[in-house]
Amino acid sequence: MTESTNSGTTINTKGSSGSGSSSNEEEELKYHHGFGNHFESEAHPNALPIGRNNPRLVPHGLYAEQLSGTAFTAPREENRRTWLYRTRPSANGTSHRFYPCGSSGSGSDAADSYMSGVLSSLPEIFGGADWTSDMKLDPNPMRWGATPLSSDNHDNAAAHEERSGINFLQGVRTLLGSGDPTCKAGIGIYVYACNADMSSNNDDGEGEGGKQTRMHLYNSDGDFLIVPQQRTLAIQTEMGKMIVAPGEICVVPRGVVFTVNIAPSVRDSNGDNGEELFARGYMLEIFRGHFQLPELGPIGSNGLANARDFRHPVAYYDSISSSDNNANNKTCIIVNKFGQTLFARSNPHSPYNVVAWHGNYLPYKYDLRNFCAMNSVTYDHPDPSIYTVLTAKGGDEEGTALADFVIFPPRVMATDENTFRPPWFHRNVMTEFMGLIYGEYDAKKASSEGGGFVPGGASLHSIMTPHGPDAASYVANVENPCDKPAKFVGGLAFMFESSAMCKVSRYALECEQREVEYARCWDGLEENFPMMTV
Numbered sequence: 070m071t072e073s074t075n076s077g078t079t080i081n082t083k084g085s086s087g088s089g090s091s092s093n094e095e096e097e098l099k100y101h102h103g104f105g106n107h108f109e110s111e112a113h114p115n116a117l118p119i120g121r122n123n124p125r126l127v128p129h130g131l132y133a134e135q136l137s138g139t140a141f142t143a144p145r146e147e148n149r150r151t152w153l154y155r156t157r158p159s160a161n162g163t164s165h166r167f168y169p170c171g172s173s174g175s176g177s178d179a180a181d182s183y184m185s186g187v188l189s190s191l192p193e194i195f196g197g198a199d200w201t202s203d204m205k206l207d208p209n210p211m212r213w214g215a216t217p218l219s220s221d222n223h224d225n226a227a228a229h230e231e232r233s234g235i236n237f238l239q240g241v242r243t244l245l246g247s248g249d250p251t252c253k254a255g256i257g258i259y260v261y262a263c264n265a266d267m268s269s270n271n272d273d274g275e276g277e278g279g280k281q282t283r284m285h286l287y288n289s290d291g292d293f294l295i296v297p298q299q300r301t302l303a304i305q306t307e308m309g310k311m312i313v314a315p316g317e318i319c320v321v322p323r324g325v326v327f328t329v330n331i332a333p334s335v336r337d338s339n340g341d342n343g344e345e346l347f348a349r350g351y352m353l354e355i356f357r358g359h360f361q362l363p364e365l366g367p368i369g370s371n372g373l374a375n376a377r378d379f380r381h382p383v384a385y386y387d388s389i390s391s392s393d394n395n396a397n398n399k400t401c402i403i404v405n406k407f408g409q410t411l412f413a414r415s416n417p418h419s420p421y422n423v424v425a426w427h428g429n430y431l432p433y434k435y436d437l438r439n440f441c442a443m444n445s446v447t448y449d450h451p452d453p454s455i456y457t458v459l460t461a462k463g464g465d466e467e468g469t470a471l472a473d474f475v476i477f478p479p480r481v482m483a484t485d486e487n488t489f490r491p492p493w494f495h496r497n498v499m500t501e502f503m504g505l506i507y508g509e510y511d512a513k514k515a516s517s518e519g520g521g522f523v524p525g526g527a528s529l530h531s532i533m534t535p536h537g538p539d540a541a542s543y544v545a546n547v548e549n550p551c552d553k554p555a556k557f558v559g560g561l562a563f564m565f566e567s568s569a570m571c572k573v574s575r576y577a578l579e580c581e582q583r584e585v586e587y588a589r590c591w592d593g594l595e596e597n598f599p600m601m602t603v
Contacts, residue, residue, distance in 0.1 A: 098310055098311070098312060098382075099383045100311075100383065100434075101381040101382075101383060102378070102379070102381075104362055104374075105361070106376075106429060107427070107428060107429045108431065109427035110308070110309070110383045110425065110426055110427070111154075112385055113386075113424050113425065116128050116131060116154055116424045117154065118133070122135070122152050123152075131156060131424055131425070132155050132156070132157060132158040133152060133153075134158050135151070135153070136151050136324060136430055137150045137430070138322055138324065138359065138430035139359075149428075149430040150429070151308070151426055151427065151429065151431060152426060152428055153308075153423045153426045154423065154424055154425040154426065155422045155423050155424065156418075156422040157418055161418070162414075162415075162417050163414075165415045165417070166414055167405060168184075168412060169188070169411070170191035170193055170411035171188070171191065171192055171411070184415060187284075187402055188413055191238055191239065191404065191411055192238075192239065192411060193410065193411065194410055195238075195406045195409055195410070195411055196257070196259050197243060198242075198243035198246075198574040198575065198576060200249075200409055200572075203575040204573065204575075205578065206572050207531075207573050208533075210528070210530050210531075210534055210535075210588050211529040211584075212527070212528040212583070212587035213244075213527045213528070213580070213584065214523055214525075214582035214583075214584065215524065215525030215526050216260040216261075216582065218240070218262045218263070218347045234264045234265030235262070235265055235347075236263050236267045237286075237329035237348075238286060238404060238411070239263065240264075241260075241352070242259060242261070242262075242577075243258075243259055243574045244258050244527065244529075244573070244576070245257075245258045245500075245502065245529065245571040245572060246572060247572065248569060249356070250290035250291060250409060251408045252356075253291075253357045254356055254357055256353065256355055256356065256471065256565075256569055257352075257354040257409075258351075258352070258502050258571070259352040260349070260351055260352070260527065261352060262347055262349045263329075264331070264348070266329075266330035267285070267286070267328045268283040268328045268330060268401070282402060283328075283400075284328065284401070284402045285326050285327065285402065285421075286327060286328070286329075286406065287325060287327070287403070287404075288321070288323055288354075289324065289405060289407045290354065290356055290408065290409065291354045291355050291357070292320060292321070292323050292354065292355050292360060292461075293320065293352055294320050294353040294355075294360065295318065295321070295350060295351075295352050296318050296351040296353075296504065297314060297317065297318075297350040298315055298350045298351065298504070298505075298524060298525050299346055299349040299525060300346055300347065301314040301315070301331070301332040302319075302330070302350075303329075303331065304319060304321070304327055304330075304432075305327065305328045305330070305385075306326065306382060306421075306432045307325055307327075307420060307423050307426075308381070308384065308423065308431055309382025310382055310385055311380075311382050311433075314332075315507065316438060316507070317435065318434065318437065318474070319432065319433065320432060320459075322359060326403070326420040327432065349525050353474065357471060358461050358463050358471065360461050361460060362374060362376060362460070363457045363459070363460045363473075371441070373443065373457065374459070375441060378435060378436065378439040380434050384425055386422050387419040399418075400415055400417055401415070401419060401420070402414070403415075403420065435458070437458070437478060437561065440456075440476060440478050442456060444481060444483065447483065447485055448483055448485035448488045449483065449485075449488055450489065450491070450492060453477075454473070456475045456476055456478070457473050457474070457475050458474045458475065458476055460473045460474070461473075464568035465568055466568075470566070470567070470568060472565060472566065472569075473564075473565075474563065474565060475566055476561065476563045476564075477510065477561070477563065477564075479556065479557055479559075479561070480556070480557055481554055481555070482556070483551075484553065484554045486550065486552050487551070490511065490546055490549070491511045491512040491538045491542055491543075491546050492538065493537060494535065494536070494537030495530075495537055496534070496535050497530070497532065498568070499532065499566045499567060500529075500530075500531050500566065500571050501529070501536070501564055501565075501566050502564065502566075502571075503529075503562060503563065504525075504526070504527045504563055505522055505523060505525070505563075506561040506562070506563065507524050508561060509559050509560045510562040511542070511546075511560075512538040513528070513538065513542060524560075526582070531570065539590035539591060540592065541590075
């Protein structure tokens with residue numbers, strides 16, 4: 070492997086409170102700091118052209134290729150693109166046709182046993198849910214326990230699971246979604262659970278049929294926001310590598326090739342031996358536009374997620390040598406998410422052959438511990454929008470987002486003696502999907518008898534569906550005198566909020582971890598009016 074020679078800052082990217090040590094590779098990785106900036110990076114000296122983007126003679130015999138994340142004519146402040154300088158262009162290898170996953174590729178050049186096995190090992194549709202038949206409207210409040218490691222929703226992957234485990238692509242489950250990626254409208258919300266790498270780092274390892282499976286994904290439909298909950302992810306992209314631990318998030322933009330492996334962390338966020346646990350987390354996908362920082366308004370010029378805390382990878386490319394054992398020479402599998410359908414083809418070389426790049430269309434990560442929370446210091450619980458980390462434009466009205474990513478981090482709560490500290494009862498024009506990374510959520514704590522809002526679990530309150538603190542939390546907080554400052558440090562929850570009305574997948578409705586009787590948590594709220602005073 071070739072180390073980057075640019076001046077990115079060397080950092081140690083450990084996860085949230087309670088998460089443990091990371092791999093040696095994590096501590097060695099370098100990152101560029103800043104949100105939306107134009108960066109340049111080279112993993113070999115003098116690989117970047119000077120003064121132009123696509124010269125006739127590119128340094129070191131590289132190929133110039135532009136990756137555009139917006140239209141050429143998008144306003145300058147919104148325009149996103151990156152120039153990539155590669156050992157071979159992405160177009161090299163496209164003579165190997167894409168074939169639908171979930172099939173054997175019979176009657177084609179994919180009919181050999183190896184490629185047929187790859188195609189049949191992957192679900193036909195990303196997340197396993199057919200958006201034309203498996204997605205249902207249901208306004209009921211819903212809650213799910215922690216996502217298990219299972220292939221129940223991907224029949225084609227069951228045999229592969231027995232052989233070599235479940236990788237990221239096989240472990241994704243669609244929970245809900247809205248719109249249509251072919252129209253660049255709407256969102257998708259997913260969970261993932263996996264215990265195998267998409268691509269092994271062991272160059273001597275052999276997969277089925279005597280070939281090692283190196284699987285890489287790019288998404289034609291939208292941008293992914295990934296929220297690990299259990300086990301640290303090692304994500305390699307065309308622009309470089311990222312280590313993303315529980316308590317951190319990452320965004321992979323539309324079109325960027327990436328691979329998700331499980332990092333060899335020593336310990337996980339719940340204190341157990343990480344090697345014995347599978348990776349689990351959540352994903353939000355937006356089919357239109359890109360994530361950006363929310364406007365701060367009267368907050369001023371600082372606060373919430375500060376731009377300097379976002380980290381972008383530096384250039385890194387797979388080794389190039391005459392040896393047949395190096396990663397860049399090995400045949401790999403390119404998987405394309407295209408209209409929610411998965412297609413795969415073989416490729417004669419690694420997609421991670423970018424020796425240098427410059428631009429502002431890049432993957433990035435963010436440590437949620439760096440969030441500068443704002444809160445009331447006098448009275449009342451403020452609107453959750455005050456905790457927005459990232460937002461995506463595209464809602465139906467001015468000031469309404471297509472999607473927001475909101476967190477509920479450790480913070481000091483209001484100190485007024487008559488403030489109800491948890492969130493209030495609510496009905497909303499937005500869809501609210503919540504997850505829990507670690508600990509507990511003050512409005513809905515886990516039950517000592519099992520169930521409740523637990524790490525790795527989720528809840529859904531759709532547009533105008535009533536929700537709020539459960540009966541036990543409400544009673545406990547009404548009785549709380551709230552007469553001195555209190556810092557909540559017990560957990561880290563988040564919310565995917567969207568102006569879109571979402572359908573729920575068959576998997577979400579029928580999976581074993583769904584708490585069908587969730588809404589009973591409010592049955593204990595009694596009528597107290599008129600309250601008799603003594």
